Amino acid sequence: MSLDPVTLLAILGMALASYGCRLTGLLLGGRLALAGRAKAALDAIPPAVLTAVIAPTLLATGWPETLAGAVTILAALRLPLIGVIATGVAAVVVLRMLAA
Amino acid sequence: MSDVPASPASEFRDGLVELLPAMVAAAPIALLYGAVATGKGLSPLEVTLSSALIFAGGAQLAAIELWTVPVPIAALVLSTFLINARYILMSASLAPKVAHLSFGGRLIGFHVLADENWALAERRAASRRITAAYFFGSGAVFWVNWVAWSWAGTVLGPLLGDPRRFGADFAFTAIFIGLVAGFVTTSRAGLVVVASAAAATAAHLALGSPWHVLAGAFAGMAAAVLAWRPDAEGETA
Incomplete structure:
Protein backbone atom coordinates (compact mmCIF):
# COMPACT_ATOMS: atom_id res chain seq x y z
CA MET A 1 0.00 0.00 0.00
CA SER A 2 2.05 2.95 -1.21
CA LEU A 3 1.16 6.61 -1.00
CA ASP A 4 3.23 8.91 -3.20
CA PRO A 5 3.45 12.47 -1.76
CA VAL A 6 2.87 14.17 -5.14
CA THR A 7 -0.10 11.90 -5.89
CA LEU A 8 -1.48 12.60 -2.41
CA LEU A 9 -1.11 16.34 -3.02
CA ALA A 10 -3.01 16.02 -6.31
CA ILE A 11 -5.79 14.00 -4.63
CA LEU A 12 -6.08 16.51 -1.76
CA GLY A 13 -6.18 19.42 -4.24
CA MET A 14 -8.96 17.77 -6.22
CA ALA A 15 -10.83 16.89 -3.00
CA LEU A 16 -10.62 20.52 -1.91
CA ALA A 17 -11.92 21.71 -5.31
CA SER A 18 -14.88 19.29 -5.06
CA TYR A 19 -15.80 19.96 -1.44
CA GLY A 20 -15.22 23.68 -1.90
CA CYS A 21 -18.00 23.78 -4.50
CA ARG A 22 -20.40 21.76 -2.33
CA LEU A 23 -19.61 23.79 0.80
CA THR A 24 -19.98 27.13 -1.02
CA GLY A 25 -23.46 26.09 -2.16
CA LEU A 26 -24.41 24.90 1.33
CA LEU A 27 -23.30 28.20 2.91
CA LEU A 28 -24.87 30.37 0.21
CA GLY A 29 -28.18 28.57 0.65
CA GLY A 30 -31.09 30.14 -1.17
CA ARG A 31 -29.25 33.44 -1.61
CA LEU A 32 -27.69 32.47 -4.93
CA ALA A 33 -30.00 33.04 -7.87
CA LEU A 34 -28.21 33.46 -11.18
CA ALA A 35 -30.18 34.49 -14.23
CA GLY A 36 -29.72 35.39 -17.87
CA ARG A 37 -26.29 35.23 -19.45
CA ALA A 38 -24.50 34.41 -16.18
CA LYS A 39 -26.68 31.34 -15.65
CA ALA A 40 -26.26 30.30 -19.29
CA ALA A 41 -22.48 30.48 -18.91
CA LEU A 42 -22.49 28.45 -15.70
CA ASP A 43 -24.91 25.84 -17.10
CA ALA A 44 -22.58 25.43 -20.08
CA ILE A 45 -19.54 24.48 -17.97
CA PRO A 46 -20.20 20.76 -17.29
CA PRO A 47 -20.96 19.73 -20.90
CA ALA A 48 -18.17 22.01 -22.22
CA VAL A 49 -15.53 20.55 -19.88
CA LEU A 50 -16.61 16.93 -20.40
CA THR A 51 -16.50 17.49 -24.18
CA ALA A 52 -13.10 19.19 -23.99
CA VAL A 53 -11.55 16.29 -22.08
CA ILE A 54 -12.47 13.69 -24.73
CA ALA A 55 -12.31 15.83 -27.91
CA PRO A 56 -8.60 15.14 -28.65
CA THR A 57 -9.18 11.37 -28.22
CA LEU A 58 -12.11 11.54 -30.63
CA LEU A 59 -10.74 13.93 -33.25
CA ALA A 60 -6.94 13.76 -33.14
CA THR A 61 -5.96 10.17 -32.30
CA GLY A 62 -6.76 8.05 -35.34
CA TRP A 63 -9.64 7.04 -37.58
CA PRO A 64 -10.70 4.02 -35.43
CA GLU A 65 -11.28 6.33 -32.43
CA THR A 66 -13.04 8.96 -34.55
CA LEU A 67 -15.34 6.41 -36.20
CA ALA A 68 -16.02 4.62 -32.89
CA GLY A 69 -16.86 8.03 -31.40
CA ALA A 70 -19.42 8.67 -34.14
CA VAL A 71 -21.03 5.26 -33.49
CA THR A 72 -21.05 6.00 -29.73
CA ILE A 73 -22.72 9.39 -30.26
CA LEU A 74 -25.47 7.68 -32.27
CA ALA A 75 -25.86 5.12 -29.45
CA ALA A 76 -26.06 7.93 -26.88
CA LEU A 77 -29.12 9.34 -28.65
CA ARG A 78 -31.21 6.25 -27.87
CA LEU A 79 -29.52 3.93 -25.36
CA PRO A 80 -29.02 4.15 -21.56
CA LEU A 81 -25.47 4.81 -20.30
CA ILE A 82 -24.51 1.13 -19.96
CA GLY A 83 -25.57 0.48 -23.56
CA VAL A 84 -23.60 3.51 -24.74
CA ILE A 85 -20.45 2.19 -23.03
CA ALA A 86 -20.88 -1.33 -24.44
CA THR A 87 -21.42 0.02 -27.97
CA GLY A 88 -18.40 2.33 -27.79
CA VAL A 89 -16.05 -0.32 -26.43
CA ALA A 90 -17.17 -2.94 -28.97
CA ALA A 91 -16.83 -0.44 -31.82
CA VAL A 92 -13.30 0.65 -30.88
CA VAL A 93 -12.06 -2.93 -30.38
CA VAL A 94 -13.34 -4.00 -33.82
CA LEU A 95 -12.09 -0.86 -35.60
CA ARG A 96 -8.65 -1.04 -33.97
CA MET A 97 -8.35 -4.67 -35.16
CA LEU A 98 -9.23 -3.55 -38.68
CA ALA A 99 -6.65 -0.73 -38.48
CA ALA A 100 -3.83 -2.96 -37.14
CA MET B 1 -48.28 11.47 1.97
CA VAL B 184 -27.72 18.40 -24.68
CA THR B 185 -31.47 19.01 -24.52
CA THR B 186 -31.55 22.17 -26.65
CA SER B 187 -29.87 23.36 -29.84
CA ARG B 188 -28.05 25.98 -27.75
CA ALA B 189 -26.48 23.22 -25.66
CA GLY B 190 -25.49 21.47 -28.90
CA LEU B 191 -23.67 24.66 -29.90
CA VAL B 192 -21.79 24.62 -26.58
CA VAL B 193 -20.58 21.07 -27.27
CA VAL B 194 -19.49 21.81 -30.84
CA ALA B 195 -17.63 24.99 -29.80
CA SER B 196 -15.88 23.14 -26.96
CA ALA B 197 -14.87 20.18 -29.13
CA ALA B 198 -13.40 22.44 -31.83
CA ALA B 199 -11.50 24.69 -29.40
CA ALA B 200 -10.25 21.75 -27.31
CA THR B 201 -8.93 19.83 -30.31
CA ALA B 202 -7.21 22.94 -31.71
CA ALA B 203 -5.65 23.74 -28.33
CA HIS B 204 -4.51 20.14 -27.88
CA LEU B 205 -2.80 20.14 -31.28
CA ALA B 206 -1.25 23.60 -30.78
CA LEU B 207 -0.39 23.64 -27.05
CA GLY B 208 -0.93 20.09 -25.79
CA SER B 209 -2.50 18.87 -22.56
CA PRO B 210 -3.93 20.27 -20.26
CA TRP B 211 -4.72 23.51 -22.14
CA HIS B 212 -7.45 21.84 -24.17
CA VAL B 213 -9.67 21.58 -21.06
CA LEU B 214 -9.50 25.32 -20.39
CA ALA B 215 -9.89 26.21 -24.09
CA GLY B 216 -12.94 23.96 -24.42
CA ALA B 217 -14.51 25.28 -21.21
CA PHE B 218 -14.17 28.90 -22.28
CA ALA B 219 -15.29 28.28 -25.87
CA GLY B 220 -18.37 26.46 -24.57
CA MET B 221 -19.18 29.24 -22.11
CA ALA B 222 -18.65 31.88 -24.79
CA ALA B 223 -20.99 30.01 -27.13
CA ALA B 224 -23.64 29.82 -24.39
CA VAL B 225 -23.35 33.54 -23.63
CA LEU B 226 -23.47 34.52 -27.32
CA ALA B 227 -26.41 32.21 -28.09
CA TRP B 228 -28.39 33.36 -25.04
CA ARG B 229 -31.67 35.11 -25.79
CA PRO B 230 -34.04 36.69 -23.26
CA ASP B 231 -36.92 34.54 -24.55
CA ALA B 232 -35.01 31.40 -23.55
CA GLU B 233 -35.33 32.23 -19.83
CA GLY B 234 -36.17 29.09 -17.88
CA GLU B 235 -34.79 26.86 -20.61
CA THR B 236 -31.68 25.09 -19.36
CA ALA B 237 -28.89 25.16 -21.89
Whole structure:
Protein backbone atom coordinates (compact mmCIF):
# COMPACT_ATOMS: atom_id res chain seq x y z
CA MET A 1 0.00 0.00 0.00
CA SER A 2 2.05 2.95 -1.21
CA LEU A 3 1.16 6.61 -1.00
CA ASP A 4 3.23 8.91 -3.20
CA PRO A 5 3.45 12.47 -1.76
CA VAL A 6 2.87 14.17 -5.14
CA THR A 7 -0.10 11.90 -5.89
CA LEU A 8 -1.48 12.60 -2.41
CA LEU A 9 -1.11 16.34 -3.02
CA ALA A 10 -3.01 16.02 -6.31
CA ILE A 11 -5.79 14.00 -4.63
CA LEU A 12 -6.08 16.51 -1.76
CA GLY A 13 -6.18 19.42 -4.24
CA MET A 14 -8.96 17.77 -6.22
CA ALA A 15 -10.83 16.89 -3.00
CA LEU A 16 -10.62 20.52 -1.91
CA ALA A 17 -11.92 21.71 -5.31
CA SER A 18 -14.88 19.29 -5.06
CA TYR A 19 -15.80 19.96 -1.44
CA GLY A 20 -15.22 23.68 -1.90
CA CYS A 21 -18.00 23.78 -4.50
CA ARG A 22 -20.40 21.76 -2.33
CA LEU A 23 -19.61 23.79 0.80
CA THR A 24 -19.98 27.13 -1.02
CA GLY A 25 -23.46 26.09 -2.16
CA LEU A 26 -24.41 24.90 1.33
CA LEU A 27 -23.30 28.20 2.91
CA LEU A 28 -24.87 30.37 0.21
CA GLY A 29 -28.18 28.57 0.65
CA GLY A 30 -31.09 30.14 -1.17
CA ARG A 31 -29.25 33.44 -1.61
CA LEU A 32 -27.69 32.47 -4.93
CA ALA A 33 -30.00 33.04 -7.87
CA LEU A 34 -28.21 33.46 -11.18
CA ALA A 35 -30.18 34.49 -14.23
CA GLY A 36 -29.72 35.39 -17.87
CA ARG A 37 -26.29 35.23 -19.45
CA ALA A 38 -24.50 34.41 -16.18
CA LYS A 39 -26.68 31.34 -15.65
CA ALA A 40 -26.26 30.30 -19.29
CA ALA A 41 -22.48 30.48 -18.91
CA LEU A 42 -22.49 28.45 -15.70
CA ASP A 43 -24.91 25.84 -17.10
CA ALA A 44 -22.58 25.43 -20.08
CA ILE A 45 -19.54 24.48 -17.97
CA PRO A 46 -20.20 20.76 -17.29
CA PRO A 47 -20.96 19.73 -20.90
CA ALA A 48 -18.17 22.01 -22.22
CA VAL A 49 -15.53 20.55 -19.88
CA LEU A 50 -16.61 16.93 -20.40
CA THR A 51 -16.50 17.49 -24.18
CA ALA A 52 -13.10 19.19 -23.99
CA VAL A 53 -11.55 16.29 -22.08
CA ILE A 54 -12.47 13.69 -24.73
CA ALA A 55 -12.31 15.83 -27.91
CA PRO A 56 -8.60 15.14 -28.65
CA THR A 57 -9.18 11.37 -28.22
CA LEU A 58 -12.11 11.54 -30.63
CA LEU A 59 -10.74 13.93 -33.25
CA ALA A 60 -6.94 13.76 -33.14
CA THR A 61 -5.96 10.17 -32.30
CA GLY A 62 -6.76 8.05 -35.34
CA TRP A 63 -9.64 7.04 -37.58
CA PRO A 64 -10.70 4.02 -35.43
CA GLU A 65 -11.28 6.33 -32.43
CA THR A 66 -13.04 8.96 -34.55
CA LEU A 67 -15.34 6.41 -36.20
CA ALA A 68 -16.02 4.62 -32.89
CA GLY A 69 -16.86 8.03 -31.40
CA ALA A 70 -19.42 8.67 -34.14
CA VAL A 71 -21.03 5.26 -33.49
CA THR A 72 -21.05 6.00 -29.73
CA ILE A 73 -22.72 9.39 -30.26
CA LEU A 74 -25.47 7.68 -32.27
CA ALA A 75 -25.86 5.12 -29.45
CA ALA A 76 -26.06 7.93 -26.88
CA LEU A 77 -29.12 9.34 -28.65
CA ARG A 78 -31.21 6.25 -27.87
CA LEU A 79 -29.52 3.93 -25.36
CA PRO A 80 -29.02 4.15 -21.56
CA LEU A 81 -25.47 4.81 -20.30
CA ILE A 82 -24.51 1.13 -19.96
CA GLY A 83 -25.57 0.48 -23.56
CA VAL A 84 -23.60 3.51 -24.74
CA ILE A 85 -20.45 2.19 -23.03
CA ALA A 86 -20.88 -1.33 -24.44
CA THR A 87 -21.42 0.02 -27.97
CA GLY A 88 -18.40 2.33 -27.79
CA VAL A 89 -16.05 -0.32 -26.43
CA ALA A 90 -17.17 -2.94 -28.97
CA ALA A 91 -16.83 -0.44 -31.82
CA VAL A 92 -13.30 0.65 -30.88
CA VAL A 93 -12.06 -2.93 -30.38
CA VAL A 94 -13.34 -4.00 -33.82
CA LEU A 95 -12.09 -0.86 -35.60
CA ARG A 96 -8.65 -1.04 -33.97
CA MET A 97 -8.35 -4.67 -35.16
CA LEU A 98 -9.23 -3.55 -38.68
CA ALA A 99 -6.65 -0.73 -38.48
CA ALA A 100 -3.83 -2.96 -37.14
CA MET B 1 -48.28 11.47 1.97
CA SER B 2 -49.25 10.25 5.40
CA ASP B 3 -49.94 12.24 8.56
CA VAL B 4 -48.10 9.72 10.72
CA PRO B 5 -44.39 10.65 11.10
CA ALA B 6 -42.32 8.01 9.31
CA SER B 7 -39.91 5.97 11.41
CA PRO B 8 -36.17 6.44 10.78
CA ALA B 9 -35.99 2.82 9.59
CA SER B 10 -38.65 3.31 6.94
CA GLU B 11 -37.09 6.62 5.88
CA PHE B 12 -33.71 4.90 5.51
CA ARG B 13 -35.35 2.10 3.50
CA ASP B 14 -37.08 4.67 1.24
CA GLY B 15 -33.70 6.25 0.52
CA LEU B 16 -32.15 2.92 -0.40
CA VAL B 17 -35.00 1.93 -2.73
CA GLU B 18 -34.80 5.29 -4.55
CA LEU B 19 -31.02 5.10 -4.77
CA LEU B 20 -30.64 1.50 -5.94
CA PRO B 21 -30.70 2.14 -9.74
CA ALA B 22 -28.04 4.87 -9.36
CA MET B 23 -25.90 2.50 -7.27
CA VAL B 24 -26.10 -0.21 -9.91
CA ALA B 25 -25.19 2.32 -12.64
CA ALA B 26 -22.25 3.69 -10.64
CA ALA B 27 -20.67 0.27 -9.94
CA PRO B 28 -19.18 -0.47 -13.40
CA ILE B 29 -18.01 3.15 -13.73
CA ALA B 30 -16.21 2.94 -10.38
CA LEU B 31 -14.75 -0.46 -11.33
CA LEU B 32 -13.41 1.01 -14.54
CA TYR B 33 -12.06 4.07 -12.71
CA GLY B 34 -10.17 1.79 -10.31
CA ALA B 35 -8.85 -0.43 -13.08
CA VAL B 36 -7.63 2.36 -15.37
CA ALA B 37 -6.23 4.44 -12.50
CA THR B 38 -4.23 1.37 -11.45
CA GLY B 39 -2.98 1.09 -15.03
CA LYS B 40 -1.81 4.73 -14.79
CA GLY B 41 0.36 3.79 -11.80
CA LEU B 42 -1.83 4.71 -8.81
CA SER B 43 -1.71 2.31 -5.86
CA PRO B 44 -4.93 0.74 -4.49
CA LEU B 45 -4.67 3.02 -1.45
CA GLU B 46 -4.35 6.12 -3.65
CA VAL B 47 -7.31 5.08 -5.83
CA THR B 48 -9.53 4.31 -2.84
CA LEU B 49 -8.52 7.54 -1.10
CA SER B 50 -9.27 9.57 -4.23
CA SER B 51 -12.78 8.11 -4.50
CA ALA B 52 -13.43 8.66 -0.78
CA LEU B 53 -12.19 12.28 -0.71
CA ILE B 54 -13.07 13.60 -4.19
CA PHE B 55 -16.31 11.62 -4.66
CA ALA B 56 -17.15 13.04 -8.09
CA GLY B 57 -17.36 10.54 -10.96
CA GLY B 58 -17.02 12.91 -13.91
CA ALA B 59 -14.12 14.83 -12.36
CA GLN B 60 -12.31 11.62 -11.33
CA LEU B 61 -12.64 10.10 -14.80
CA ALA B 62 -11.36 13.35 -16.34
CA ALA B 63 -8.43 13.37 -13.89
CA ILE B 64 -7.37 9.85 -14.89
CA GLU B 65 -7.66 10.82 -18.56
CA LEU B 66 -5.37 13.84 -17.88
CA TRP B 67 -3.05 11.92 -15.53
CA THR B 68 0.60 11.87 -16.65
CA VAL B 69 4.00 11.64 -14.94
CA PRO B 70 5.02 14.17 -13.62
CA VAL B 71 1.55 14.72 -12.19
CA PRO B 72 -0.02 17.96 -13.56
CA ILE B 73 -1.50 19.00 -10.21
CA ALA B 74 -2.71 22.47 -11.27
CA ALA B 75 -4.45 21.09 -14.37
CA LEU B 76 -6.11 18.31 -12.35
CA VAL B 77 -7.39 20.72 -9.68
CA LEU B 78 -8.63 23.20 -12.30
CA SER B 79 -10.40 20.47 -14.30
CA THR B 80 -12.01 19.15 -11.09
CA PHE B 81 -13.19 22.62 -10.13
CA LEU B 82 -14.64 23.32 -13.58
CA ILE B 83 -16.51 20.01 -13.76
CA ASN B 84 -17.81 20.34 -10.19
CA ALA B 85 -18.73 24.05 -10.33
CA ARG B 86 -22.32 22.92 -10.89
CA TYR B 87 -22.35 21.65 -7.27
CA ILE B 88 -22.32 25.29 -6.09
CA LEU B 89 -25.76 25.80 -7.63
CA MET B 90 -27.05 22.32 -6.80
CA SER B 91 -25.99 22.59 -3.14
CA ALA B 92 -27.38 26.13 -2.90
CA SER B 93 -30.71 24.87 -4.20
CA LEU B 94 -30.91 21.95 -1.77
CA ALA B 95 -29.48 23.77 1.28
CA PRO B 96 -32.72 25.49 2.42
CA LYS B 97 -34.59 22.17 2.12
CA VAL B 98 -32.32 20.44 4.64
CA ALA B 99 -31.66 23.49 6.88
CA HIS B 100 -33.52 21.77 9.78
CA LEU B 101 -30.86 19.01 9.95
CA SER B 102 -27.79 19.43 12.19
CA PHE B 103 -25.05 21.69 10.80
CA GLY B 104 -22.28 19.14 11.41
CA GLY B 105 -24.35 16.52 9.63
CA ARG B 106 -24.90 18.81 6.67
CA LEU B 107 -21.16 19.54 6.46
CA ILE B 108 -20.58 15.80 5.97
CA GLY B 109 -23.79 15.10 4.07
CA PHE B 110 -22.97 17.65 1.37
CA HIS B 111 -19.58 16.03 0.77
CA VAL B 112 -21.40 12.94 -0.52
CA LEU B 113 -23.83 14.94 -2.65
CA ALA B 114 -23.63 13.80 -6.28
CA ASP B 115 -25.86 14.34 -9.31
CA GLU B 116 -28.02 11.28 -8.63
CA ASN B 117 -28.73 11.63 -4.90
CA TRP B 118 -29.09 15.39 -5.27
CA ALA B 119 -31.81 14.90 -7.89
CA LEU B 120 -33.55 12.32 -5.66
CA ALA B 121 -33.42 14.61 -2.61
CA GLU B 122 -34.78 17.56 -4.61
CA ARG B 123 -37.65 15.38 -5.86
CA ARG B 124 -38.45 14.14 -2.37
CA ALA B 125 -38.24 17.64 -0.88
CA ALA B 126 -40.95 18.74 -3.30
CA SER B 127 -43.48 16.41 -1.64
CA ARG B 128 -42.28 15.85 1.94
CA ARG B 129 -39.79 16.90 4.60
CA ILE B 130 -36.30 15.44 4.19
CA THR B 131 -35.39 13.47 7.33
CA ALA B 132 -31.92 12.78 8.73
CA ALA B 133 -32.38 9.02 8.25
CA TYR B 134 -33.25 9.52 4.58
CA PHE B 135 -30.59 12.13 3.71
CA PHE B 136 -27.59 10.84 5.67
CA GLY B 137 -28.54 7.17 5.16
CA SER B 138 -28.66 7.30 1.37
CA GLY B 139 -25.62 9.60 1.25
CA ALA B 140 -23.53 7.18 3.32
CA VAL B 141 -24.60 4.15 1.29
CA PHE B 142 -23.89 5.92 -2.03
CA TRP B 143 -20.43 6.92 -0.76
CA VAL B 144 -19.58 3.38 0.41
CA ASN B 145 -20.84 2.00 -2.93
CA TRP B 146 -18.56 4.30 -4.96
CA VAL B 147 -15.48 3.80 -2.76
CA ALA B 148 -15.88 -0.01 -2.54
CA TRP B 149 -16.32 -0.51 -6.30
CA SER B 150 -13.35 1.80 -6.99
CA TRP B 151 -11.21 -0.40 -4.74
CA ALA B 152 -12.58 -3.54 -6.43
CA GLY B 153 -11.42 -2.06 -9.73
CA THR B 154 -7.84 -1.86 -8.46
CA VAL B 155 -7.99 -5.62 -7.73
CA LEU B 156 -9.71 -6.55 -10.96
CA GLY B 157 -7.71 -4.23 -13.26
CA PRO B 158 -4.31 -5.96 -13.02
CA LEU B 159 -5.98 -9.37 -13.53
CA LEU B 160 -7.43 -8.18 -16.83
CA GLY B 161 -4.16 -6.69 -18.11
CA ASP B 162 -3.74 -3.78 -20.52
CA PRO B 163 -7.04 -1.84 -20.58
CA ARG B 164 -6.46 -0.90 -24.23
CA ARG B 165 -6.61 -4.57 -25.28
CA PHE B 166 -10.34 -4.79 -24.61
CA GLY B 167 -11.14 -1.15 -25.29
CA ALA B 168 -11.54 -0.18 -21.60
CA ASP B 169 -9.66 3.08 -22.25
CA PHE B 170 -12.40 4.01 -24.73
CA ALA B 171 -15.10 3.21 -22.14
CA PHE B 172 -14.20 6.57 -20.52
CA THR B 173 -14.78 8.34 -23.79
CA ALA B 174 -18.10 6.51 -24.19
CA ILE B 175 -19.18 7.44 -20.64
CA PHE B 176 -18.36 11.09 -21.34
CA ILE B 177 -20.33 10.98 -24.59
CA GLY B 178 -23.28 9.54 -22.66
CA LEU B 179 -22.99 12.20 -19.94
CA VAL B 180 -22.71 15.03 -22.47
CA ALA B 181 -25.75 13.68 -24.36
CA GLY B 182 -27.69 14.03 -21.09
CA PHE B 183 -26.88 17.76 -21.02
CA VAL B 184 -27.72 18.40 -24.68
CA THR B 185 -31.47 19.01 -24.52
CA THR B 186 -31.55 22.17 -26.65
CA SER B 187 -29.87 23.36 -29.84
CA ARG B 188 -28.05 25.98 -27.75
CA ALA B 189 -26.48 23.22 -25.66
CA GLY B 190 -25.49 21.47 -28.90
CA LEU B 191 -23.67 24.66 -29.90
CA VAL B 192 -21.79 24.62 -26.58
CA VAL B 193 -20.58 21.07 -27.27
CA VAL B 194 -19.49 21.81 -30.84
CA ALA B 195 -17.63 24.99 -29.80
CA SER B 196 -15.88 23.14 -26.96
CA ALA B 197 -14.87 20.18 -29.13
CA ALA B 198 -13.40 22.44 -31.83
CA ALA B 199 -11.50 24.69 -29.40
CA ALA B 200 -10.25 21.75 -27.31
CA THR B 201 -8.93 19.83 -30.31
CA ALA B 202 -7.21 22.94 -31.71
CA ALA B 203 -5.65 23.74 -28.33
CA HIS B 204 -4.51 20.14 -27.88
CA LEU B 205 -2.80 20.14 -31.28
CA ALA B 206 -1.25 23.60 -30.78
CA LEU B 207 -0.39 23.64 -27.05
CA GLY B 208 -0.93 20.09 -25.79
CA SER B 209 -2.50 18.87 -22.56
CA PRO B 210 -3.93 20.27 -20.26
CA TRP B 211 -4.72 23.51 -22.14
CA HIS B 212 -7.45 21.84 -24.17
CA VAL B 213 -9.67 21.58 -21.06
CA LEU B 214 -9.50 25.32 -20.39
CA ALA B 215 -9.89 26.21 -24.09
CA GLY B 216 -12.94 23.96 -24.42
CA ALA B 217 -14.51 25.28 -21.21
CA PHE B 218 -14.17 28.90 -22.28
CA ALA B 219 -15.29 28.28 -25.87
CA GLY B 220 -18.37 26.46 -24.57
CA MET B 221 -19.18 29.24 -22.11
CA ALA B 222 -18.65 31.88 -24.79
CA ALA B 223 -20.99 30.01 -27.13
CA ALA B 224 -23.64 29.82 -24.39
CA VAL B 225 -23.35 33.54 -23.63
CA LEU B 226 -23.47 34.52 -27.32
CA ALA B 227 -26.41 32.21 -28.09
CA TRP B 228 -28.39 33.36 -25.04
CA ARG B 229 -31.67 35.11 -25.79
CA PRO B 230 -34.04 36.69 -23.26
CA ASP B 231 -36.92 34.54 -24.55
CA ALA B 232 -35.01 31.40 -23.55
CA GLU B 233 -35.33 32.23 -19.83
CA GLY B 234 -36.17 29.09 -17.88
CA GLU B 235 -34.79 26.86 -20.61
CA THR B 236 -31.68 25.09 -19.36
CA ALA B 237 -28.89 25.16 -21.89
